[in-house]
Amino acid sequence: MRKRLVEKSPSKLDIYTDFLDLARFPTEADELRSAHHLADKYASKPLDLIVALNSEAEHFLLKYRSIIAPNVPIVFCCARPEVAMAADRPANVTGVFSEFDANKTIALAQQLQPDARNLIIVSGSSEIDQGWLKSLRTGIEPYEHSFNIEYWVGLPYETLLERASHLSRDTIVIFITVYGDGTGRPFVPALVVEALATAASAPVYGPSDTYLGRGIVGGHMSSFESMGADAADMALEILAGRDPAMLAPRSSENRKFQVDARQLLRWHIPERNIPKSTLVSFRQPTIWEEHRNLVLATIFVILLQAIMITALLVQMLARRRAEKWLRESEERWRSVFEMSTVGIALADRNFRFQATNTAFQKMFGRTDEQLHGLTPLDLSAEEERESLKLLFEQVHEGKQQSYESVQRYKRKDGALIWVHAYVSRMQDNESEAPLFLATAIDVTGRKRAEAASRDALSDLARVTRLTTMGEMTASIAHEINQPLGAIVTGGSAGLRWLANAKPDLEEARACFRRIVNDGHRASQVINGIRTMLVKGDGERELLDINGLVREVLVFAHAELENKGIMVRAELNENLPEVLVDRIQLQQVVLNLVLNGIDAMAALSSRPRVLKLRSERNGSANLIVTVEDSGTGIDRSIISQIFEAFFTTKRHGIGMGLSICRSIAVAHGGQLSVSSGYPYGSVFRLELPANQLNAA
Amino acid sequence: MRSAPLISIVDDDESIRESTRGLVRSLGYQAETFASAEEFLGSDRVGDTSCLITDVQMPGLNGIDLQRGLIDRGVQIPTIFITAFPEERTRLHAMKAGAVGYLGKPFTEESLLKCLDTALGSSG
Numbered sequence: 001m002r003k004r005l006v007e008k009s010p011s012k013l014d015i016y017t018d019f020l021d022l023a024r025f026p027t028e029a030d031e032l033r034s035a036h037h038l039a040d041k042y043a044s045k046p047l048d049l050i051v052a053l054n055s056e057a058e059h060f061l062l063k064y065r066s067i068i069a070p071n072v073p074i075v076f077c078c079a080r081p082e083v084a085m086a087a088d089r090p091a092n093v094t095g096v097f098s099e100f101d102a103n104k105t106i107a108l109a110q111q112l113q114p115d116a117r118n119l120i121i122v123s124g125s126s127e128i129d130q131g132w133l134k135s136l137r138t139g140i141e142p143y144e145h146s147f148n149i150e151y152w153v154g155l156p157y158e159t160l161l162e163r164a165s166h167l168s169r170d171t172i173v174i175f176i177t178v179y180g181d182g183t184g185r186p187f188v189p190a191l192v193v194e195a196l197a198t199a200a201s202a203p204v205y206g207p208s209d210t211y212l213g214r215g216i217v218g219g220h221m222s223s224f225e226s227m228g229a230d231a232a233d234m235a236l237e238i239l240a241g242r243d244p245a246m247l248a249p250r251s252s253e254n255r256k257f258q259v260d261a262r263q264l265l266r267w268h269i270p271e272r273n274i275p276k277s278t279l280v281s282f283r284q285p286t287i288w289e290e291h292r293n294l295v296l297a298t299i300f301v302i303l304l305q306a307i308m309i310t311a312l313l314v315q316m317l318a319r320r321r322a323e324k325w326l327r328e329s330e331e332r333w334r335s336v337f338e339m340s341t342v343g344i345a346l347a348d349r350n351f352r353f354q355a356t357n358t359a360f361q362k363m364f365g366r367t368d369e370q371l372h373g374l375t376p377l378d379l380s381a382e383e384e385r386e387s388l389k390l391l392f393e394q395v396h397e398g399k400q401q402s403y404e405s406v407q408r409y410k411r412k413d414g415a416l417i418w419v420h421a422y423v424s425r426m427q428d429n430e431s432e433a434p435l436f437l438a439t440a441i442d443v444t445g446r447k448r449a450e451a452a453s454r455d456a457l458s459d460l461a462r463v464t465r466l467t468t469m470g471e472m473t474a475s476i477a478h479e480i481n482q483p484l485g486a487i488v489t490g491g492s493a494g495l496r497w498l499a500n501a502k503p504d505l506e507e508a509r510a511c512f513r514r515i516v517n518d519g520h521r522a523s524q525v526i527n528g529i530r531t532m533l534v535k536g537d538g539e540r541e542l543l544d545i546n547g548l549v550r551e552v553l554v555f556a557h558a559e560l561e562n563k564g565i566m567v568r569a570e571l572n573e574n575l576p577e578v579l580v581d582r583i584q585l586q587q588v589v590l591n592l593v594l595n596g597i598d599a600m601a602a603l604s605s606r607p608r609v610l611k612l613r614s615e616r617n618g619s620a621n622l623i624v625t626v627e628d629s630g631t632g633i634d635r636s637i638i639s640q641i642f643e644a645f646f647t648t649k650r651h652g653i654g655m656g657l658s659i660c661r662s663i664a665v666a667h668g669g670q671l672s673v674s675s676g677y678p679y680g681s682v683f684r685l686e687l688p689a690n691q692l693n694a695a
Numbered sequence: 696m697r698s699a700p701l702i703s704i705v706d707d708d709e710s711i712r713e714s715t716r717g718l719v720r721s722l723g724y725q726a727e728t729f730a731s732a733e734e735f736l737g738s739d740r741v742g743d744t745s746c747l748i749t750d751v752q753m754p755g756l757n758g759i760d761l762q763r764g765l766i767d768r769g770v771q772i773p774t775i776f777i778t779a780f781p782e783e784r785t786r787l788h789a790m791k792a793g794a795v796g797y798l799g800k801p802f803t804e805e806s807l808l809k810c811l812d813t814a815l816g817s818s819g
Contacts, residue, residue, distance in 0.1 A: 477779065478752070478779045481780070481800045481801065482711060482800065483710060485714075485777070485779060485802065486710035487714075487801070488800075488801035489711070489714040489715055489718050489801065489802070489807075490710075492718050492721075493714060493717035493720075493721045496718065496721030496804075507721065510717065511717050514710065514713055514714055515714075518710050518714070
């Protein structure tokens with residue numbers, strides 16, 4: 001109010017403030033003494049206007065006006081409406097009064113105590129009390145459904161306090177006014193509400209700002225501030241010369257919800273229940289508000305420490321977890337390594353075993369110590385060593401990252417085992433030397449089963465050979481041996497007839513005639529075979545020679561594996577197709593492969609390697625070569641090997657290569673042989689490319 | 696004069712048949728030829744035969760069948776097998792059943808002579 005007066009006044013104002021301690025000095029003598037004191041105090045300073053800041057001050061001023069400052073206009077603020085509107089109000093006394101809005105006070109209470117079920121309306125029995133009660137009852141209807149409403153009207157003061165002390169917590173007490181109790185005694189409502197709020201076991205609310213700070217939780221009421229501003233405006237108008245009689249007392253329109261923060265705490269009412277735009281008074285300054293910077297600094301330091309401690313803890317935890325994980329991981333891998341049923345070994349750059357697992361040790365019948373420093377070559381069966389060395393070279397030089405092999409090894413007890421091994425090269429970053437990881441599976445059992453079935457297969461293969469090439473040679477043998485046999489027998493007989501003491505020339509002549517006929521017959525047999533091959537019974541078809549080579553390798557697979565032969569196929573995939581009799585060509589290639597296998601059968605000093613290569617020879621031809629690493633063909637007989645009945649094999653009849661060459665020639669090609677380098681033989685099958693395709 | 700022993704020759708191949716007959720005769724024996732096992736079994740010369748020379752592979756009854764057939768009838772004739780396609784299994788079979796020889800074609804004069812000596816010597 002003072003602020004408003006200073007701001008708005010056109011001229012300088014002297015403002016004096018006096019405090020009436022009427023609550024503590026309530027007797028008439030006290031009042032009189034104060035009145036005289038004020039009169040003396042301001043005798044030399046003529047007052048232009050007096051402002052009464054509350055109902056008690058107004059009451060005091062009106063009562064002792066004649067003593068303090070007769071006829072000086074009085075502006076009251078926060079007056080009770082019944083006083084302000086009283087008919088006997090002096091003409092130059094006006095001001096701002098506050099009206100009660102008890103219903104909105106109930107609304108506030110309901111929001112603050114949403115669980116409350118009981119509503120008690122407290123009112124006095126005086127005429128003014130009855131008036132306010134009446135205005136409340138006209139607007140109570142909406143609350144009748146939400147609450148059990150009790151009216152405590154005109155109770156004797158003591159009874160009121162006594163009953164209020166037994167209320168349940170879910171009760172709302174609305175105190176309107178008590179100017180007089182049931183016994184007719186007069187009361188000041190603000191003092192009654194103070195006693196009531198102290199005694200009550202449930203929150204008390206009231207619609208008057210004069211009750212605020214006296215123990216009520218809150219209410220819908222005028223604020224001192226807004227009423228002060230209104231009163232200041234009135235005062236300035238009067239000072240400016242306006243007749244106070246023309247200014248009727250006005251009701252403050254600026255009512256709002258107000259609550260007492262201390263009471264919210266007392267009744268444990270959460271702040272979130274407070275409606276928006278509620279004025280909260282008597283808020284206890286928190287430590288935060290009082291020592292904001294200190295608190296901030298302290299919190300900052302504590303936080304910083306906490307963060308550091310947390311960070312350290314987290315780091316420690318993380319490290320411990322990582323260590324645990326590593327340890328578990330290592331244990332896990334160690335147990336994978338140890339428990340694995342697959343043999344695992346680590347070897348250094350020279351293939352010397354550095355670590356082996358139990359399965360590996362069992363497989364080779366040696367302990368880890370015995371294996372340490374050995375190489376797979378030391379374990380390998382003698383006949384496998386050369387080919388194993390070749391594999392080593394491949395991975396050692398880095399040409400291949402890994403190899404896979406199925407080979408025979410010797411256990412410590414001398415037993416041979418078949419081992420399927422995968423060896424892969426690992427680069428050790430630290431030493432730059434390659435490391436080798438070998439996994440090994442004992443496939444001896446499987447091999448045995450395979451060998452058993454291979455024997456059957458081998459029989460089958462023999463039968464197959466017989467029924468194709470074999471049958472052909474058998475039938476050729478029979479066809480030729482018949483006339484040959486006849487010739488030999490006939491010759492013997494002829495010689496006999498001539499050798500007799502008396503040679504029987506007739507019989508001898510008959511023999512020689514038959515011999516000539518049989519000779520012709522043998523010749524016819526051979527011509528017949530050649531004609532048959534040249535014509536080719538089978539139909540010729542366009543095919544990929546590589547596919548044919550692969551088919552042959554499938555036929556020969558068991559035989560190749562059985563004899564421990566490594567096959568290297570270098571097939572050029574960009575070859576034109578050939579127009580051939582598939583069966584005949586298969587026979588040729590199969591024959592060359594089987595010959596190669598036979599040529600290496602006795603080999604133990606070097607790997608048994610069979611190389612098959614397909615390539616182009618100019619635009620018109622393509623070549624398939626079959627190279628073995630066997631004993632080779634003696635120079636003295638190399639020119640004879642394609643001749644019929646020439647053989648180097650114990651059980652051969654010497655027809656295979658002869659027929660192969662015939663087939664090659666019949667296809668417009670050629671079959672030739674040369675010595676391999678540094679050993680072995682190279683058979684070279686040349687075939688004309690299909691001209692349509694070759695273009 | 697005691698007549699020369701009769702050698703019966705069974706072979707489906709005429710050249711062999713004839714040349715063998717020539718050889719046998721040049722050795723001083725009588726020879727009779729038959730084109731099949733059935734023909735021989737049906738002839739009246741079975742009882743007279745001192746030695747049988749037969750091919751193994753023949754259409755119809757083969758040489759082994761013929762040997763078994765004779766044994767079944769209780770006839771014991773020393774038998775020499777000749778074949779253009781010698782097989783160990785057949786050889787064993789034949790020898791077990793009492794054959795005196797198993798010759799691959801072409802066979803030498805000496806090997807046949809040896810067999811004939813064995814066959815005729817054992818019979819008397």
